[in-house]
Amino acid sequence: MEALEETEEVGQAPEDANSLNISDFLDDLEADITAEEASVPSDVPGFDWTSIDTSHLPSSYKTNSCQEKELLQLADHFLEQYTHLCPDRKPLFIHPVNECGVQKFVSTTLRPTLLPFPELYYWSGCASFVCDYLVMEPLKCPITLPSSLYSPTTILKYQRGNCFDFTVLLCSLLLGAGYDAYCVHGYATREVCALDQTQEVCPLLRKPPEVPEEEDPNKYRIKYPVEPQSKFELQQKAKEEEETEPGQEEREEEEVVMEVEKPKRDPLHGLRVHAWVLVLSGKRKVPETFFINPFTGNHHSTRDECFLGIESIWNHRNYWVNMQDCRQGCKDLSFDLSDSICWEIMFAESNEPSQLPTESPEKDTDDTEKGEIDMSFEMPLSWVARINVSYREYENPFSQGKKVILYNKAKLEKWAAYANGDGLLERLTVYADSDCTEEVEVKEWFKHREDLLYMREVNKQTQLITDYFRPGHPLLLKAHSYTSLKPETGHTVEYYHTARGDGLWKRFENATEMTEYFVGREDFLHMRHIELGKRDKKMQTAAIGPDTNPRPIVQIKEYFHRNPEKPADEDIEERIFMVIDDIIQLTYHLEVHDTIASKVVFCRVIGREKREDEIFLSRENSVTYQPWSSEKHRNMLHLYNLLWELRAEQKLLKQQVRDSEAEMLNILTVREEEEANIKLSVSMYNTAKRGQQHEATV
Numbered sequence: 274m275e276a277l278e279e280t281e282e283v284g285q286a287p288e289d290a291n292s293l294n295i296s297d298f299l300d301d302l303e304a305d306i307t308a309e310e311a312s313v314p315s316d317v318p319g320f321d322w323t324s325i326d327t328s329h330l331p332s333s334y335k336t337n338s339c340q341e342k343e344l345l346q347l348a349d350h351f352l353e354q355y356t357h358l359c360p361d362r363k364p365l366f367i368h369p370v371n372e373c374g375v376q377k378f379v380s381t382t383l384r385p386t387l388l389p390f391p392e393l394y395y396w397s398g399c400a401s402f403v404c405d406y407l408v409m410e411p412l413k414c415p416i417t418l419p420s421s422l423y424s425p426t427t428i429l430k431y432q433r434g435n436c437f438d439f440t441v442l443l444c445s446l447l448l449g450a451g452y453d454a455y456c457v458h459g460y461a462t463r464e465v466c467a468l469d470q471t472q473e474v475c476p477l478l479r480k481p482p483e484v485p486e487e488e489d490p491n492k493y494r495i496k497y498p499v500e501p502q503s504k505f506e507l508q509q510k511a512k513e514e515e516e517t518e519p520g521q522e523e524r525e526e527e528e529v530v531m532e533v534e535k536p537k538r539d540p541l542h543g544l545r546v547h548a549w550v551l552v553l554s555g556k557r558k559v560p561e562t563f564f565i566n567p568f569t570g571n572h573h574s575t576r577d578e579c580f581l582g583i584e585s586i587w588n589h590r591n592y593w594v595n596m597q598d599c600r601q602g603c604k605d606l607s608f609d610l611s612d613s614i615c616w617e618i619m620f621a622e623s624n625e626p627s628q629l630p631t632e633s634p635e636k637d638t639d640d641t642e643k644g645e646i647d648m649s650f651e652m653p654l655s656w657v658a659r660i661n662v663s664y665r666e667y668e669n670p671f672s673q674g675k676k677v678i679l680y681n682k683a684k685l686e687k688w689a690a691y692a693n694g695d696g697l698l699e700r701l702t703v704y705a706d707s708d709c710t711e712e713v714e715v716k717e718w719f720k721h722r723e724d725l726l727y728m729r730e731v732n733k734q735t736q737l738i739t740d741y742f743r744p745g746h747p748l749l750l751k752a753h754s755y756t757s758l759k760p761e762t763g764h765t766v767e768y769y770h771t772a773r774g775d776g777l778w779k780r781f782e783n784a785t786e787m788t789e790y791f792v793g794r795e796d797f798l799h800m801r802h803i804e805l806g807k808r809d810k811k812m813q814t815a816a817i818g819p820d821t822n823p824r825p826i827v828q829i830k831e832y833f834h835r836n837p838e839k840p841a842d843e844d845i846e847e848r849i850f851m852v853i854d855d856i857i858q859l860t861y862h863l864e865v866h867d868t869i870a871s872k873v874v875f876c877r878v879i880g881r882e883k884r885e886d887e888i889f890l891s892r893e894n895s896v897t898y899q900p901w902s903s904e905k906h907r908n909m910l911h912l913y914n915l916l917w918e919l920r921a922e923q924k925l926l927k928q929q930v931r932d933s934e935a936e937m938l939n940i941l942t943v944r945e946e947e948e949a950n951i952k953l954s955v956s957m958y959n960t961a962k963r964g965q966q967h968e969a970t971v
Contacts, residue, residue, distance in 0.1 A: 322423075325431065327373050328809040333656040334424065335373045340653040344378050348592075353618050355594065360433035365436070365585050365594065366458045368725050369422040377656060380442055381458070382422055383589040384657040399446040400570030405687065406670040407442070408433040409468050409568055416544040418458075424657045430670040436466070439567035442546040445660060448589060453553040457564070458601075463539045468568045472624035475680040476571065477701055495550075541934060543581050551575075551586055553608060562608050576604035590652050592619040620650045646792070682707055695951045703814060708836055723954050724947040740944075744769055748940055751778075758945050760938055789933065797834040803930050804828040806853075823934065825851045829926050835862050836920040842871050850923045857919050875916050 327334070337345070346369050355365065368376045392398030407428065412419055412435050419435060425442040428434045442630075447454035464472060496697045533670040537544075550565040564580060566571040573580070582599030583606065585592065594617040597606050658818040669689040676687040686700045696719040715804045728741040752767040761784040770778035770792055779790040787803040805823040829850040836844045847860040861871040891971040 301789055304413075308941055317711075321419075322372075325372065325427070330373060331658055334371060335375060337375060337377075338653065341378070341381065342383070344650070344653055347375060348378055348619070355617075363584060364418065366418050366422075367592070369420060371421065372423045374426050374468075378592075378868075379420070379422060380587050380589055380592055381443075381653055382424060382444045382656050383448065383456070383587075384655040384660055385414060385589055387449035388446065388659040388660070388662050388667075391661075393446060394450050396450070396557075396565065397570070397572075399443060399450060400550075401743050402566050402569070402667070402670060403439055403443045403567055404570040406432060406666075406672075407439055408672060409439070410435050411467060412436070412546060415466060416541060418546055425660055426658050429662065430658065434847060436548040436567065442566045442660075443550050443565065444588070447552065448552065452559065453556040455551040455553070455586040455588045457550070457583055457586050459547060460543055460581040460599075460604055461549070462547055462579045462581065463541065463545060465568070465579045466545045466547045469525050470569070470680055470681075471679050475683040475685060475701065477685070478680075478683060478703070483671075489549055505558060523645060545581075545820070547827070551608070553610075559934050564603075575606065575904060576602075577610065578604070580600055591622070591653065591787070593617065594619070606771050620652070637703055675841060679709075682709065684709060690720055690952060694953075696720050696953050721953045721955070723952040726947075742773075748943060749773055750940070753940070753944065758941050758948075760941055764937065764941070765938060780933065787930070787933060797836050800830075802830040802831040802832075803933075809943070811970070812831055823931060828852060829923075829930065831926075841867065846870070848919075850919075850926060852923070852927070855917070857923070873912070873915070875919070877949075 305949075317928070318655060345368055352367060366379060368378050371377050371382070387394070390398070393402060406463045410433055419437055422437055423434070424941055425438075427444055429437045435831060437458075444454045444456045463469065480540045536909075549567060551567065552559060552563055554562045555559060555892040557589075561579065562575055564575060564577065565571070577764055580603045583595045583603060585594045587593065593610055595606070595615070596617050597615050599606070605960040608618050669692070671687065671689050671692075674688070674692065678685040678687075682704045684704070686702075688698055690698065697717055698720050699718040701711055701716040702709075703714040705713050712733040714733060717731075719727045719728070725743040725746050726740055727743050730739040730741075731737075735756060736756050736909050738756065739752060740750075741752050742750045749768045749772050750766065751769050752765075754765040756763060761782070763782045763783045765779070767779050770776055776791045776798075777789055778792050785805055787805065789800050789801045789803075792801070804827040806827050808822050808824055829852065831848040833839075833845055833848070835846075843860045843897070844862045845859055847856040847858075849856075851857070855876075857875040859873040863870050912930045
């Protein structure tokens with residue numbers, strides 16, 4: 274007996290060691306959970322869900338109908354079978370209590386609703402509204418299910434909730450909009466559960482994926498042999514480059530920084546409970562099944578690694594339990610809900626044909642009816658009251674006035690419409706470091722401005738400001754880049770050229786030059802460059818404005834596209850007017866077979882006084898090189914007529930330059946007035962806002 278007891282003690286020693294290790298792990302896990310619960314921030318201190326007033330709620334919130342009681346009994350029966358057959362699985366989220374302490378089946382908490390706002394007819398609008406309107410509350414314990422699930426109406430009233438509250442509200446809106454949407458109970462990463470986006474790139478900064486160029490599929494093309502190279506020589510060359518490669522220490526420092534920026538290992542990885550929305554393909558022409566994170570409103574692939582597993586899903590008609598292996602996350606899951614091997618359905622679908630015989634005795638008929646009822650249980654109607662969102666609530670979704678989202682080296686701020694006097698809706702600040710101390714760029718988005726400004730970019734390093742305008746501005750502005758609204762300090766203006774008669778789409782001006790770009794002109798002009806001199810110092814000291822003391826025009830250059838209706842030796846490509854030196858130079862286009870362009874230069878006659886409206890032409894002041902042209906183009910009469918036309922063109926061009934300067938001054942004056950007196954437009958259908966505006970003016 275003693276020997277047997279000793280053998281048993283020896284055999285139990287390893288088990289005791291394993292149990293000690295497990296207990297230590299559980300103690301550490303409990304300590305991590307406790308520390309995390311203690312560090313959970315609260316946006317509204319002292320808010321207590323148990324103190325909310327439920328006396329005004331309808332009777333459906335406080336009691337269960339006979340059909341709902343039968344539903345709960347069937348759910349309990351399903352849960353007993355599930356726990357018996359799958360004892361190692363986590364508990365299902367089936368019938369939590371609502372705000373009145375009454376058990377409600379999760380499918381009946383969904384209330385499909387289509388709200389009367391055009392943006393909420395699409396999944397992106399619904400997701401944006403939910404994530405902006407509600408304030409995120411983390412689960413009390415990150416690895417256990419919540420004990421309650423409140424109605425969407427209560428969540429909307431208090432504008433806050435956990436991931437399950439977000440999901441139920443979003444799914445209700447998606448179902449009302451016609452999507453095949455489902456609530457998902459599963460597991461996700463710490464960043465997703467805690468709404469931590471500091472390691473992610475801001476969606477507004479993500480570059481669109483590059484489309485790879487298609488290779489030439491011609492299999493009959495000539496393949497030239499590749500020059501042979503020695504593998505040994507390539508290896509030796511690579512080793513030498515590694516030894517002599519500069520910046521090795523800098524790369525090592527960058528790697529250390531990257532390691533520091535990586536998030537720490539999560540001891541609760543794979544255990545954190547989360548809820549999100551599943552949208553199946555098919556309805557509303559959805560091409561591919563995808564997830565929606567209700568905290569951010571972002572679209573995710575079903576293969577996204579931040580979603581670690583699924584326990585169950587449900588909609589307003591049924592409940593499904595996932596029977597697939599989730600050790601590799603959700604990337605290998607099948608979302609064919611008709612597959613009974615992958616998904617265990619709680620209630621048989623009502624459209625499934627019964628396998629029982631149609632003709633039978635009376636006794637069998639009763640049994641058949643009972644069997645049909647058991648197979649096709651009809652889900653009760655939702656106990657939730659109708660979801661209503663007023664126009665004022667929809668236009669002002671932020672309960673705290675604004676919303677701030679921190680990304681990797683970026684910060685996004687959001688405001689409600691009309692919250693700011695300048696119409697500011699969003700501001701994105703990009704930083705050079707992860708601590709967000711050094712600003713690199715700021716982007717701002719506006720709405721309802723009468724000057725039609727909708728976006729502004731500010732480069733903090735160069736202080737360059739770029740304003741973007743919607744179509745309809747009185748000055749036809751599309752974009753305006755500047756560092757100061759003072760004249761001649763460097764301005765680039767883009768226009769909606771289709772609304773202009775001259776085809777001008779862009780103009781740049783500073784103190785010494787002006788460049789204009791054209792498109793779609795009948796004369797094929799596409800660029801004009803003007804060099805400007807300095808003003809008279811005596812006139813400047815007399816405090817005369819720039820309009821009465823214009824800058825002298827030094828040179829005007831014009832560039833033309835090829836006109837296919839003209840011969841190349843008659844189609845001008847470049848035209849230069851040297852106004853001060855009184856020189857005109859023409860350069861013509863080239864034909865396909867030509868190598869040197871034809872040129873014509875008209876110079877000033879030295880020693881001869883220039884008279885107004887006088888044209889003096891001789892072989893001394895005209896230089897032509899037209900090797901490809903005919904004899905008529907070399908005729909002096911032809912050159913005289915050409916010079917006469919160019920003099921008239923020069924006079925018109927000088928006036929156009931003065932008009933362009935005056936237009937730029939007018940733009941700066943108007944923009945200064947618009948920025949000094951910003952006005953916001955109000956829709957004629959927004960009666961509440963128009964009433965406030967009328968009261969303010971009275």
